[in-house]
Amino acid sequence: MEYKYNLAKLQYDKEKLEELMARQSRRIGQVFPKKLETQFWAANQERACGNIRQYAWAGVLAYFILTVLIIPGDYWIIDKAHFAHDFMHCLAGLVNGALCLLTLLAFSYHKKLTPYFPHASMFVVFWAVISMSWLTMTVHTPALKHQAMMIICMIYILGYILTGVKPAHMLAAGLMAAVVTLLMLFALYVKFDAMVMARVLSGSCILGFAVSKMLCARERMIFLNMLRADISEKIHRIHTTELLHLSQHDELTKISNRRTFDEMLETFYEQARRDESSLAILFIDVDHFKNYNDFYGHQKGDEVISSIAKTVKSAIRHMDFVARYGGEEFVVLLPETDAHGAYAVASNIYKAIDRLGIPHAKSLVSNHVTISLGITVFRGEELPKEDLLSIADQALYRAKQLGRNQIYYQSIRSAQVA
Numbered sequence: 001m002e003y004k005y006n007l008a009k010l011q012y013d014k015e016k017l018e019e020l021m022a023r024q025s026r027r028i029g030q031v032f033p034k035k036l037e038t039q040f041w042a043a044n045q046e047r048a049c050g051n052i053r054q055y056a057w058a059g060v061l062a063y064f065i066l067t068v069l070i071i072p073g074d075y076w077i078i079d080k081a082h083f084a085h086d087f088m089h090c091l092a093g094l095v096n097g098a099l100c101l102l103t104l105l106a107f108s109y110h111k112k113l114t115p116y117f118p119h120a121s122m123f124v125v126f127w128a129v130i131s132m133s134w135l136t137m138t139v140h141t142p143a144l145k146h147q148a149m150m151i152i153c154m155i156y157i158l159g160y161i162l163t164g165v166k167p168a169h170m171l172a173a174g175l176m177a178a179v180v181t182l183l184m185l186f187a188l189y190v191k192f193d194a195m196v197m198a199r200v201l202s203g204s205c206i207l208g209f210a211v212s213k214m215l216c217a218r219e220r221m222i223f224l225n226m227l228r229a230d231i232s233e234k235i236h237r238i239h240t241t242e243l244l245h246l247s248q249h250d251e252l253t254k255i256s257n258r259r260t261f262d263e264m265l266e267t268f269y270e271q272a273r274r275d276e277s278s279l280a281i282l283f284i285d286v287d288h289f290k291n292y293n294d295f296y297g298h299q300k301g302d303e304v305i306s307s308i309a310k311t312v313k314s315a316i317r318h319m320d321f322v323a324r325y326g327g328e329e330f331v332v333l334l335p336e337t338d339a340h341g342a343y344a345v346a347s348n349i350y351k352a353i354d355r356l357g358i359p360h361a362k363s364l365v366s367n368h369v370t371i372s373l374g375i376t377v378f379r380g381e382e383l384p385k386e387d388l389l390s391i392a393d394q395a396l397y398r399a400k401q402l403g404r405n406q407i408y409y410q411s412i413r414s415a416q417v418a
Contacts, residue, residue, distance in 0.1 A: 014231045017228050020032065020033075021228070024224065041166060044223075052109075059101065071094075074087060078141050093136065096128070107121075118165045125163070126173050129201070161212065171209045182197065258323060261321075261331060268335050271335065277335070280375060283393055285328060285329050286308060291364075308369075316349070332345070339375070356368075370405040375395055381412055395408050395410030
């Protein structure tokens with residue numbers, strides 16, 4: 001069955017995930033299989049974009065407060081002899097930082113740009129390192145040059161943490177930015193301590209890489225746990241659906257059982273009363289079925305019951321309802337159907353069973369399996385649904401009394417008079 005195949009596949013997927021989780025816990029940052037790795041980084045990118053979008057206004061507020069604090073501080077720190085030059089560099093640095101953050105926001109916000117978010121992130125980090133290094137290292141005030149080291153470190157760390165880009169890719173972009181920065185400063189004859197600058201650039205890049213790897217390892221475990229929880233939920237849903245199906249359907253015939261019939265009779269009965277429409281009930285019984293079981297065996301008898309259930313279901317409309325009432329008895333509900341329509345459906349069922357031609361050597365009415373049918377039609381009379389069912393059962397009993405292998409209609413009015 002399809003549900004068993006789906007269940008087995010989900011169980012297999014869950015076992016593979018648990019094996020991967022065990023390996024992941026032993027080795028930090030282990031790469032997933034290709035398909036899962038792609039799925040992980042897609043989810044990681046979406047998470048990063050979502051975080052940027054969610055906290056955009058908080059970031060704007062934080063950057064504004066930072067700006068308000070930095071500008072007066074720089075005003076007092078900058079040497080008066082180089083005030084205009086150094087202060088403009090500070091302002092340019094703040095504007096440059098804001099533009100870099102806005103670029104990340106734009107690529108995370110617009111759907112057409114989102115696929116290029118990782119590339120934009122690496123470019124922003126690359127540009128931010130180079131531009132901020134030049135802006136801060138070309139000032140004349142020593143205190144501002146010392147401040148540059150902290151700014152560069154922050155750019156690297158935030159680049160790794162905020163963007164969700166693969167650590168190896170960001171490491172390559174960061175190291176390239178470090179090399180270009182050093183070459184640019186040398187080419188422009190900027191006075192700086194090359195050893196210290198190289199240590200800051202490379203150290204910040206490697207530190208960011210290490211932090212990012214640890215965060216990714218944690219995200220990988222969270223990702224695997226989420227996948228396992230999702231699979232567990234699907235397995236639970238399949239089990240619940242199957243249990244519900246089993247509670248509502250007859251195991252042998254796969255059609256509805258008596259419990260479900262009682263619920264549907266209540267629904268159709270109330271609908272017929274509310275809409276002032278007709279509701280027909282057909283009771284079906286296999287003639288001399290005990291004789292068939294005794295002669296052919298219960299296994300053959302089960303096959304007959306299954307065949308009849310399938311045939312009855314095929315002979316009725318999509319809106320109609322059929323259930324196994326018990327043993328060899330079936331019941332059919334025909335909403336919005338009058339006596340003529342009910343008799344026509346009963347005739348179709350009768351002929352369909354007759355065409356099966358199932359041999360029945362011990363039948364007292366035919367040489368093959370036959371059925372008896374009882375019909376009644378509810379038209380909104382003041383009658384409990386239990387009595388309605390009883391009248392349909394009386395019609396079936398009358399069909400049996402008259403010799404079986406036939407259809408008998410019992411009106412509610414005549415049953416009440418009797």
